Amino acid sequence: MEKHELSPEESLTIIRQSIANFKMNFKEYAMYFLLWGWMLTFASFSNFIILRILHAREAYELMGPLSLGNWGVFGLTGFIIQLFMDRKISRNKKVHSHLEGYIRNIWMVAAIGFFVGTFVCFQLNIDPPPIMLLIAGVATTTSGVMIKFKPVIVGGIVFFVFSIATSFVHNEYIALLTGAAILLGYVIPGYYLKSAKE
Amino acid sequence: MYKDLDPLIHSQLRLAIISMLVASEKVDFTHIQEETQAAAGNISIQIKKLQEAGYIHVEKTFKDNYPKTMVSITKKGAKAFEAYVRELQKYINPK
Numbered sequence: 001m002e003k004h005e006l007s008p009e010e011s012l013t014i015i016r017q018s019i020a021n022f023k024m025n026f027k028e029y030a031m032y033f034l035l036w037g038w039m040l041t042f043a044s045f046s047n048f049i050i051l052r053i054l055h056a057r058e059a060y061e062l063m064g065p066l067s068l069g070n071w072g073v074f075g076l077t078g079f080i081i082q083l084f085m086d087r088k089i090s091r092n093k094k095v096h097s098h099l100e101g102y103i104r105n106i107w108m109v110a111a112i113g114f115f116v117g118t119f120v121c122f123q124l125n126i127d128p129p130p131i132m133l134l135i136a137g138v139a140t141t142t143s144g145v146m147i148k149f150k151p152v153i154v155g156g157i158v159f160f161v162f163s164i165a166t167s168f169v170h171n172e173y174i175a176l177l178t179g180a181a182i183l184l185g186y187v188i189p190g191y192y193l194k195s196a197k198e
Numbered sequence: 199m200y201k202d203l204d205p206l207i208h209s210q211l212r213l214a215i216i217s218m219l220v221a222s223e224k225v226d227f228t229h230i231q232e233e234t235q236a237a238a239g240n241i242s243i244q245i246k247k248l249q250e251a252g253y254i255h256v257e258k259t260f261k262d263n264y265p266k267t268m269v270s271i272t273k274k275g276a277k278a279f280e281a282y283v284r285e286l287q288k289y290i291n292p293k
Binding site (some may be wrong): 005006008009010011012014017018019020022091093094095096097098101107136 | 203208209210213215217218219221222223224225226228229233261262268283286289290
């Protein structure tokens with residue numbers, strides 16, 4: 001860079017260029033959507049199969065513990081994979097943007113919401129999916145609006161619709177609808193993010 | 199000539215560095231080098247000046263046994279940048 005006194009116009013151009021050069025890393029963001037999207041889709045559909053088998057055998061007392069165990073296995077697996085992913089991403093990351101920080105905070109608050117929501121639902125003896133999908137809807141729509149990416153916004157709205165839908169069905173069909181919601185709300189927007197230009 | 203403009207910010211390379219930091223939580227030294235196309239030595243000198251003024255924070259770690267330098271703006275730096283932009287506007291739109 002040349003050494004000369006900058007004019008105010010030149011200064012403004014430098015500021016504009018430096019800020020405009022920042023690009024949101026959609027591919028990195030897509031990895032999280034796809035990880036949790038597939039994990040939770042498999043968790044929901046396997047839960048549907050487990051509940052269907054237990055229903056046919058009239059083993060109603062096993063439904064709660066097996067269902068919880070199934071969610072736990074997928075949740076823990078996802079969490080462990082994410083720890084490794086975070087480590088790898090953080091090691092190679094060159095720019096930590098404010099926007100990424102805000103989105104990370106939204107999902108951290110959503111994660112707390114998922115835990116508290118699950119606890120409250122068990123205490124009130126109600127099925128957690130409608131509440132979980134509602135929290136996922138809030139976090140997904142907000143993230144989509146912040147990154148200005150329509151498929152993620154639509155994914156968030158899908159969660160709201162399925163949150164209402166799951167409150168009208170019972171037992172294993174809640175798991176089936178939850179799986180469909182996650183497929184449409186996380187997995188499909190995740191692939192759109194993966195193929196999007198930064 | 200532009201005596202109201204903070205001389206620490208009013209330099210091509212330092213302004214580019216600080217503008218980059220305003221838009222991010224923290225930025226890797228190599229990213230600054232890629233974006234500004236300036237020599238590493240020159241960037242180091244400018245970063246040191248900004249750090250000594252308390253405008254930026256420099257964090258040195260290791261990645262695969264290689265040093266990794268992350269730079270972020272401080273509150274003092276953000277305020278100085280805001281003041282610089284305000285002064286700049288006075289020159290561009292004098293009223």
